[in-house]
Amino acid sequence: xxxxxxxxxxxxxxxxxxxxxxxxxxxxxxxxxxxxxxxxxxxxxxxxxxxxxxxxxxxxxxxxxxxxxxxxxxxxxxxxxxxxxxxxxxxxxxxxxxxxxxxxxxxxxxxxxxxxxxxxxxxxxxxxxxxxxxxxxxxxxxxxxxxxxxxxxxxxxxxxxxxxxxxxxxxxxxxxxxxxxxxxxxxxxxxxxxxxxxxxxxxxxxxxxxxxxxxxxxxxxxxxxxxxxxxxxxxxxxxxxxxxxxxxxxxxxxxxxxxxxxxxxxxxxxxxxxxxxxxxxxxxxxxxxxxxxxxxxxxxxxxxxxxxxxxxxxxxxxxxxxxxxxxxxxxxxxxxxxxxxxxxxxxxxxxxxxxxxxxxxxxxxxxxxxxxxxxxxxxxxxxxxxxxxxxxxxxxxxxxxxxxxxxxxxxxxxxxxxxxxxxxxxxxxxxxxxxxxxxxxxxxxxxx
Amino acid sequence: xxxxxxxxxxxxxxxxxxxxxxxxxxxxxxxxxxxxxxxxxxxxxxxxxxxxxxxxxxxxxxxxxxxxxxxxxxxxxxxxxxxxxxxxxxxxxxxxxxxxxxxxxxxxxxxxxxxxxxxxxxxxxxxxxxxxxxxxxxxxxxxxxxxxxxxxxxxxxxxxxxxxxxxxxxxxxxxxxxxxxxxxxxxxxxxx
Numbered sequence: 001x002x003x004x005x006x007x008x009x010x011x012x013x014x015x016x017x018x019x020x021x022x023x024x025x026x027x028x029x030x031x032x033x034x035x036x037x038x039x040x041x042x043x044x045x046x047x048x049x050x051x052x053x054x055x056x057x058x059x060x061x062x063x064x065x066x067x068x069x070x071x072x073x074x075x076x077x078x079x080x081x082x083x084x085x086x087x088x089x090x091x092x093x094x095x096x097x098x099x100x101x102x103x104x105x106x107x108x109x110x111x112x113x114x115x116x117x118x119x120x121x122x123x124x125x126x127x128x129x130x131x132x133x134x135x136x137x138x139x140x141x142x143x144x145x146x147x148x149x150x151x152x153x154x155x156x157x158x159x160x161x162x163x164x165x166x167x168x169x170x171x172x173x174x175x176x177x178x179x180x181x182x183x184x185x186x187x188x189x190x191x192x193x194x195x196x197x198x199x200x201x202x203x204x205x206x207x208x209x210x211x212x213x214x215x216x217x218x219x220x221x222x223x224x225x226x227x228x229x230x231x232x233x234x235x236x237x238x239x240x241x242x243x244x245x246x247x248x249x250x251x252x253x254x255x256x257x258x259x260x261x262x263x264x265x266x267x268x269x270x271x272x273x274x275x276x277x278x279x280x281x282x283x284x285x286x287x288x289x290x291x292x293x294x295x296x297x298x299x300x301x302x303x304x305x306x307x308x309x310x311x312x313x314x315x316x317x318x319x320x321x322x323x324x325x326x327x328x329x330x331x332x333x334x335x336x337x338x339x340x341x342x343x344x345x346x347x348x349x350x351x352x353x354x355x356x357x358x359x360x361x362x363x364x365x366x367x368x369x370x371x372x373x374x375x376x377x378x379x380x381x382x383x384x385x386x387x388x389x390x391x392x393x394x395x396x397x398x399x400x401x402x403x404x405x406x407x408x409x410x411x412x413x414x415x416x417x418x419x420x421x422x423x424x425x426x427x428x429x430x431x432x433x434x435x436x437x438x439x440x441x442x443x444x445x446x447x448x
Numbered sequence: 449x450x451x452x453x454x455x456x457x458x459x460x461x462x463x464x465x466x467x468x469x470x471x472x473x474x475x476x477x478x479x480x481x482x483x484x485x486x487x488x489x490x491x492x493x494x495x496x497x498x499x500x501x502x503x504x505x506x507x508x509x510x511x512x513x514x515x516x517x518x519x520x521x522x523x524x525x526x527x528x529x530x531x532x533x534x535x536x537x538x539x540x541x542x543x544x545x546x547x548x549x550x551x552x553x554x555x556x557x558x559x560x561x562x563x564x565x566x567x568x569x570x571x572x573x574x575x576x577x578x579x580x581x582x583x584x585x586x587x588x589x590x591x592x593x594x595x596x597x598x599x600x601x602x603x604x605x606x607x608x609x610x611x612x613x614x615x616x617x618x619x620x621x622x623x624x625x626x627x628x629x630x631x632x633x634x635x636x637x638x639x640x
Contacts, residue, residue, distance in 0.1 A: 009612070014538065016611030023559065143600070144567070150604040155611070165478075167517075168470050172525035177535030183525075190517040193510045203600035210567075211574045211599045215592075218575065218637050230588035287451070289503045308589075315593030321503055330504060338511045341518065363537045366545065 005158055013158035020155065021353045024148045026378045027131065029350040031145050033382055034128035035198070036343025039328045039336050042092035044121045047445060048393065052116075054093045055108040060256070063087070063095065063267065064249030065110030070097045071245050071273050073112070077101050079240070079274065085248065085267040089284075090332065099272075120393040123402035124386075129206075132403040136209055143206020149199035149346075156188055163189055177359040184352040187345045194342040195349075201326035204319075231319045233294060233307035239276030243299065246272060250301025251279045258303075259283060265292060285310050289321035289330050351379045373417035373426045378410070380430035385409035387437040394444045451500055458496035458505060459512040465489030466516040558611070561619055566606040569623055572630025574599035579633065602626075 005013070021028075038044070046052075063085060074080065080099035088095055095106040096116050103116035123132075130138025157163055167189050170182050188195070212227045220226040225235065246269050255264055262283035270278045279297040294307040306312075309320040324330040328339030354375050361368060385406045392400040417426065468486035472479055490513055497509035544550050574595040581591035606626055613619045 011538075012612050012614065016608065019558075019611060020607075144563075144603075147600045147603045147607070150600065151608050151611075154604065154608050165473060168473055168520055168524055170521055170524040170528055171531055171533065172528045173530040174528075174533055174535075175530075176532060178531070178533050181535060186521050187518075190514055190521060194514060197507075197510075200597075200600065203603075204596050207600050207603075208596045211571055211595050214571055214575050215578065215595070218633070227592070230592050287501045287504050289507060313587045313589035315587065315590035319589075319593045319596065325503075325507060331508060335508075335511060338515055342514065345518070359535065360537050360539075363535065364539070364545070 005161060010159055010161060013155045017152060017155035017159050018353075018357055020148050020152050021350075022357060024145060025350055025354050026375075027141075028145050028148060029347060029378060030131070030382050031128060031142055032343065032347040032350055034124055034386070035202075036340060036347060037386070038121075038124050038128050039339045039343060041121060041125060041327075042089075044124065045092060045118045046094075048121050049117050050448060051114070052094055052105045053107050053113050055088050055095065056093055058088055058095045058106065058108060058110070060249040060252035062106070062108065062110030063252055064245075064247070066095065066097055066106040066112065067248045067267075067269070067272075068245045069110070069112050070099065070104060073104075074099060074101055080272060081270075083269040083272040085269075087264050087266065089263060089265055091329075117398040119398045119400070120390060120402060123389065123406075127403070127406065132407065139206045140210060141206075143203050143208075143210075146199045146201075146203030146206055149195060150203065153188075153192060153195055153199070157192075160185060177356065177363065180352050180359065181356050184349055184356055188349050191342050191345045191349070194339075195346055198326055198343075198346070201322040204322055205326065230313075231316050232309075233296070235270050236276060236278045238271050239274060240271070241275040243273060243275045243277060246277050246279050246299045247301035248279060251281055251295075251297040251303075254297070254301065254303050255281055255283060255295065259295070261286065262293070289325050290317060291320055291323045369423045370418055372423050373421065374414050376423070376427045376430060377413040377417045380427065380434055381410055381413035384430060384434040384437060385413070387434065387441050390441045391437060391444070394441070394448070454496060454500035455505055455508060458493045458500060458509045460493070461489050461496060462493030462509045462513040463516045465491075465493060466513050466520070470517075470520050554616075557616075558619070561623065562607040562610045565623055566603050566610060569627045569630060570599050570602035570606060572627060572633055573602040575633045576629030579636070 067083070067085065070083070078100070080101060082099070084098040086092070086094065086096040086098070095108075096103055097106065098116070105113040105116055107113050126132055129142060131142060132138065133141060163185060167186065170186050172179050172182065174182070209224075212224055216222050216224045216227045248267050248269065252264065252267065255262070262285055264281055264283045266282040268280040268282065270276075270280065277299045279299065279301065281295040281297065282292040283295060284292045288310065290309050293310040296304040296307065298304060308316050310317070328335050358368065358372050358375065388409050389400070389402045389405045392402065392405045413430070421429075465486050465488070468482060468489060472482040472486050475482070493509050493513065494506055497505035497507075499505075501508070539545075577598040578591045578595035581594050582588070586594070606622070609622050610619045613622060
């Protein structure tokens with residue numbers, strides 16, 4: 001007696017595995033690659049804009065001075081719906097205030113420093129979150145890719161009955177396609193918990209809005225905020241009449257006195273400088289996956305209560321654990337490095353899947369050099385195009401058209417795959433081009 | 449301090465478990481006892497991680513186990529001998545070969561069923577799960593989180609089931625059964 005699936009089931013699973021992989025492989029690869037890079041979002045911001053005041057901590061009074069200075073600076077501009085104050089933390093020791101009009105760094109004493117210029121880092125995050133497609137479509141598409149990773153994991157395990165038995169068998173020096181298949185299968189098995197975790201959390205983040213829209217239409221007359229309120233809390237009633245600056249300093253002083261074990265990461269002022277303004281402080285809790293607890297204060301800095309992400313309903317704790325689990329920011333540099341390794345492994349799994357399929361067809365007598373080159377243009381071309389965006393950042397500045405550079409660059413490389421170049425030489429040119437651009441980017445970046 | 453020790457023990461159990469699995473799967477004859485022992489150690493590490501630090505501890509233990517496995521895999525790759533075992537030529541049936549018909553319409557319909565239709569049906573399942581959870585007395589936050597997780601999971605299972613079905617009629621039957629919660633949700637919405 002055996003537990004192995006029927007051969008017909010295995011064949012069908014392999015077909016569906018290949019179908020999903022081939023249909024979404026290229027987008028999946030771009031999302032996995034960018035996801036791997038943006039694990040280091042904080043470090044990338046420091047690399048992109050190095051000359052910024054940095055500090056280990058900032059006093060509540062200094063933050064208050066910064067908030068008042070920004071509100072004074074923006075008094076002539078249209079009112080901002082929210083004001084976000086990023087406080088210095090280990091991987092990004094900077095204080096930065098962001099409004100609808102822009103973002104500015106703070107000096108340690110709260111005086112305004114230079115404007116934030118991290119458009120390239122933001123572009124990378126947008127590429128990963130939405131593939132640069134605006135509105136709800138982009139994030140939904142990326143969420144759907146998360147579902148596809150889950151379906152690929154399921155069909156992949158079913159399609160390979162010996163996948164666990166052979167889990168340490170890696171014939172890396174076999175010729176004729178076996179090494180590639182071994183790499184694909186072994187990396188898939190051992191990164192399975194990671195793949196499932198990032199795919200599921202990514203799918204939930206990306207697709208929650210679809211379910212929420214239906215629930216908003218059904219239960220809340222289209223009010224989307226009301227759907228999310230049981231988890232993340234509701235915002236107060238807006239009152240647009242002008243008011244004095246909120247007392248953020250008092251709220252921060254309260255946090256330091258009453259919650260010294262937490263790490264305050266953000267202060268969010270809802271409807272700043274209006275009668276309806278509220279202060280929300282987000283603070284990380286040690287050894288937790290939740291992105292933090294939301295502490296609510298009134299405009300005078302009087303504590304009102306917590307939302308319950310750390311100790312409320314299980315649903316609140318699970319939902320607020322999605323983000324750090326997805327981005328690998330829950331235990332400092334060692335976990336980030338692990339995510340880097342597993343992220344590259346997942347990207348390699350995406351890349352090798354299509355190469356395996358092309359190899360099987362080649363061994364059955366179907367030579368498809370254009371398809372092979374087109375896939376090379378994705379696998380080696382995507383990191384090359386990303387590196388070109390970084391060089392664009394150095395050459396043009398913060399206003400460089402990053403999305404245009406990436407997508408046009410990628411399209412040109414795929415179009416070039418249709419030209420009658422030798423496939424091996426085409427791949428070599430892409431690899432050398434990537435290496436040269438990477439070295440150039442590092443040298444230019446370090447020299448600034 | 450105690451928490452650190454517990455976490456260290458949890459990771460150590462999981463790492464040792466992976467090492468035992470490596471040994472078990474490298475034996476000439478399969479040993480269920482050693483393989484089971486390896487899995488048990490991994491499970492024990494996971495439980496300890498959960499007991500010590502909840503989901504955070506479990507995540508750390510999982511990363512420790514996976515990193516160990518990757519290190520063992522890297523060693524296997526570095527010590528592998530050159531070989532010429534013929535690789536698989538198994539057909540996946542993704543593209544027609546020779547004179548086979550392209551069946552573009554049928555393939556597109558399969559894509560629409562496994563992609564778009566499964567997504568819509570999954571939203572119905574998620575909303576129905578939310579309603580059912582509330583009816584069973586779960587809090588609003590728990591029911592909402594359940595719905596958010598149910599949607600992608602339902603889509604995964606449904607698209608897999610649709611792609612595994614060999615006949616179009618069976619694919620449609622799967623989707624018809626799975627869409628029952630959506631009809632219930634829609635009916636209740638109309639009635640209220």
